Amino acid sequence: MATVQANMAGIVLRVLVQPGDRVEAGQDVVMLESMKMEIPIQAEQGGVVAEVLANEGDFVNEGDDLVRLED
Amino acid sequence: MFSKVLIANRGEIARRIIRTCRRMGIATVAVYSDADEKALHVREADEAVRIGEAQVAKSYLNIDAILRAAEQTGAEAIHPGYGLLSENADFARAAAERGIRFIGPSPEAIAAMGSKVAARETVKRAGAPVVPGSEGAVADVEEACRIAAEIGYPVMLKASYGGGGIGMQVVRSEEELRKAFASNSARAKAYFGNGEMFLEKRVERPRHVEIQVLCDGHGHGVYLWERECSIQRRHQKVIEEAPSPFVDEALRRNMGEAALAICRAIRYENAGTLEFLVDEEKNFYFLEMNTRLQVEHPVTEMITGLDLVEWQLRIAAGEPLGFRQDEIAREGHAIECRVYAEDPEKMLPSPGTLTRLVLPEGEGIRNDVGVESGSEITPFYDPMIGKLIVHGRDRAEAIARMQQALDAYVIEGIRSNLPLLRAILASDRFAAGDTTTDFLETWGKR
Structure with a gap:
């Protein structure tokens, strides 16, 4: 099991996956907006999305969990 | 002249506008979002009004909240700064409808340049070259x-x-x-x-050169020479200078006259900037017009000795330009570095707490910053936290002065582009004036 975390503070612009989706390592799962820039957040390893922990429009800090993956 | 002006902006540009207003004896009103409650521009203004939540859509882009703040405080005019609502024709129109002077061109002139397609038609009619x-x-x-x-x-x-x-x-x-x-x-x-x-x-290996204009409400306009702004990342400028090391007298005059012809075609009033691409054969092509004060206006102020915000205020108050084209100075050389809160290699944002800020000081050095030690750099706004501007007798002296100033600049707590700025200023390519818009894309690859 793994979680995908925000690598910087920002606002969740779009959640690109939903529970049940299979994702590959390196795939974009969330698009953050920080300082007027779109920052794609990628899954470091592959898995199945168990839970989406962030909603579009949420403010997140660096290190916050965004998506929980299951093997 | 106005007795009270509201500044519909934040950060370094709000402070810079306050500075000129104060010198001219004009009272200032700041507006702020929840994220900027403790910001310098809020403390420095004579009055400050909260206009909403941190996100720009809920505060700095909230036309109604800003106009209400102006009415509450009795501000007679609004300076929009750059970005945000500065090129929003609806905002300019709404202000005028409520009897508040928008410090900038007419809503019609903003709209004429707001759509790139419409702007291109206007520019062609004015006889200026387009790509x-x-x-x-x-x-x-x-x-x-x-x-x-x-x-x-x-x-x-x-x-x-x-x-x-x-x-x-x-x-x-x-x-x-x-x-x-x-x-x-x-x-x-x-x-x-x-x-x-x-x-x-696509114009290959172009330079980005822009012309600063001032046009009063009495049909008189002048150009305050050019700025060289080719060093950009993601189409945003990083380093600007004036004059351009690539522009000669004939090109300068041709570009300046083209800029004024475009302004006449839209009855432009106030400060504005005409952006052009210049190719290696020194052909120039209109790119777009910014109908507002530009981030990099200080380099023009450094070589002309004019205060552009002062002239924006004077023009908006109906005063005529008190000088002719041949009376405008062009002395020495000025360079501006934009200091961004971002990783210098990946050029990705770096929000956080600015634990320590030390600004360089000395002859010919100017700092326009919106932050101080302890400031929170939030992800809600642009990553530019300040501008460092230097002036020298010539380009070589300006470069040397900028290098010393960058060496003395201290930012702790967040990553900044200072290492990149230092490397660019030390490079042979910058020293040679070989600055084309692909400068950073090809950085380290030549």
């Missing part, structure tokens, strides 16, 4: 491919209502154009509410 292109929006990807074949690849695909590089891409083949069209159009629609696209011939 060959699609002559208006293209209906669909098929028409785009047909026109691109006519003008020849590479072409630039651009969003009619775009800005900041969003919805814009270089395409080098029909295959690339087909791939890029839908995604850029969708992005432009999401950002600007309109996905209209157009095409232009």
